[in-house]
Amino acid sequence: MAWTTSSITSASAIVLFLHYITLSLSQGGFSFTSPMAKSPEEQHPVNVVGWAAEDSSGVLAPINISRRATGEKDVTFKVLYCGICHTDLHQIKNDWGNTIYPVIPGHEIAGVVTEVGGKVLKFKVGDRVGVGCLVGSCHSCENCANDLENYCPKMILTYNGIYHDGTPTYGGYSNIMVCDESFVISIPENLPLDACAPLLCAGITTYSPLRYFGLDKPGMHVGVVGLGGLGHVAVKLAKAFGVKVTVISTSPDKKIEAIDRLGADSFLVSRDPDQMQAAMGTMDGIIDTVSATHPLLPLIGLLKSHGKLVMVGAPEKPLELPVLPLLTERKLVAGSVIGGIKETQEMINFAAKHNITADIELIPMDYVNTAMERLAKTDVRYRFVIDIGNTLKN
Ligand SMILES: *[C@@H]1O[C@H](CO)[C@@H](O)[C@H](O)[C@H]1NC(C)=O
Ligand SMILES: *[C@@H]1O[C@H](CO)[C@@H](O)[C@H](O)[C@H]1NC(C)=O
Ligand SMILES: [Zn+2]
Ligand SMILES: [Zn+2]
Numbered sequence: 001m002a003w004t005t006s007s008i009t010s011a012s013a014i015v016l017f018l019h020y021i022t023l024s025l026s027q028g029g030f031s032f033t034s035p036m037a038k039s040p041e042e043q044h045p046v047n048v049v050g051w052a053a054e055d056s057s058g059v060l061a062p063i064n065i066s067r068r069a070t071g072e073k074d075v076t077f078k079v080l081y082c083g084i085c086h087t088d089l090h091q092i093k094n095d096w097g098n099t100i101y102p103v104i105p106g107h108e109i110a111g112v113v114t115e116v117g118g119k120v121l122k123f124k125v126g127d128r129v130g131v132g133c134l135v136g137s138c139h140s141c142e143n144c145a146n147d148l149e150n151y152c153p154k155m156i157l158t159y160n161g162i163y164h165d166g167t168p169t170y171g172g173y174s175n176i177m178v179c180d181e182s183f184v185i186s187i188p189e190n191l192p193l194d195a196c197a198p199l200l201c202a203g204i205t206t207y208s209p210l211r212y213f214g215l216d217k218p219g220m221h222v223g224v225v226g227l228g229g230l231g232h233v234a235v236k237l238a239k240a241f242g243v244k245v246t247v248i249s250t251s252p253d254k255k256i257e258a259i260d261r262l263g264a265d266s267f268l269v270s271r272d273p274d275q276m277q278a279a280m281g282t283m284d285g286i287i288d289t290v291s292a293t294h295p296l297l298p299l300i301g302l303l304k305s306h307g308k309l310v311m312v313g314a315p316e317k318p319l320e321l322p323v324l325p326l327l328t329e330r331k332l333v334a335g336s337v338i339g340g341i342k343e344t345q346e347m348i349n350f351a352a353k354h355n356i357t358a359d360i361e362l363i364p365m366d367y368v369n370t371a372m373e374r375l376a377k378t379d380v381r382y383r384f385v386i387d388i389g390n391t392l393k394n
Pocket of ligand 3: 085086107202
């Protein structure tokens with residue numbers, strides 16, 4: 001359809017009309033048709049203790065907040081563990097300029113159900129559950145219809161987001177979560193809740209591209225760039241798919257760890273031109289977890305023809321992309337972010353079947369500011385997890 005003046009006008013009219021409907025509905029809901037409207041405190045009667053940053057110093061300290069009462073389709077659970085993701089560090093310091101303070105971070109949350117709403121189908125009191133990066137989406141766009149809530153333009157993040165009712169979302173550095181059951185993951189009995197929590201972000205972030213880009217076939221050769229929170233889980237997942245895994249890192253001292261402890265097949269020091277040259281054209285795909293600025297050409301060179309380089313880290317500045325080597329060997333450079341809820345459950349079930357968890361350092365709540373300083377220096381192998389259940393004082 002051509003965009004004539006009249007179609008633009010009618011499109012604007014439709015937008016205005018929708019806006020009017022939305023306004024009427026919200027006013028009707030809260031002030032006119034419902035004289036018994038509840039105060040914010042009544043709507044959010046659940047007292048919650050968390051740790052929040054109040055400003056871009058990023059220093060976390062105890063805070064009292066409230067959450068909504070368990071709705072018909074909500075699951076309320078006691079938080080036992082929460083992983084510390086690098087995103088948490090960026091958000092508490094407002095590195096991306098979008099932080100709403102106070103911010104309670106945490107989107108690698110695991111715990112046990114204490115209450116479920118009347119229409120909840122999948123969960124009951126006592127179940128072991130988790131929540132990752134998302135707590136809501138529009139449920140009506142094409143991505144939502146295809147179980148890709150992570151690509152919904154209206155997805156609601158677990159913290160630093162605005163929920164359907166207009167209130168801010170708060171993450172898992174807190175003692176109680178209330179979440180729509182559509183965004184709750186069931187955690188199988190054999191997975192320990194502490195070491196499994198990081199899978200809800202780090203695990204799905206690497207599992208989803210391995211699957212979507214077809215890098216999950218036994219006998220394939222996949223490179224993993226960076227051996228941190230994301231990379232170490234990527235190695236374990238790829239090995240469980242039966243893939244040959246090569247870790248690519250700037251630090252030669254990670255070689256023993258990568259091979260002996262995590263089960264990688266080989267190791268490349270990215271700063272060693274001889275090693276890189278010898279491995280040219282050998283990989284079906286690469287999962288690149290590095291968010292610092294780094295050259296792509298050597299990585300593209302490692303790929304076979306038609307190979308795929310998938311970025312899951314988010315460098316702050318654009319990277320230089322050499323196009324000619326993409327053309328001549330039909331190579332692909334792509335990106336991927338977390339995964340949908342259905343796929344997250346699939347990943348957790350896969351992890352349970354293959355006994356895969358993250359390697360963690362369990363810390364008490366009041367160690368969190370020190371942990372953030374160490375994370376900034378990548379001084380952790382490989383994920384901090386906060387022992388919320390035992391150390392967050394109510
Ligand atoms: C939270 O509320 C409790 C109980 O009212 C109070 O004792 C505590 O000091 C409050 N904590 C903060 C950080 O405001
Ligand atoms: C699962 O992994 C954990 C830790 O990596 C290990 O201690 C345990 O023995 C494993 N269990 C099985 C059944 O392989
Ligand atoms: Zn994360
Ligand atoms: Zn949607």
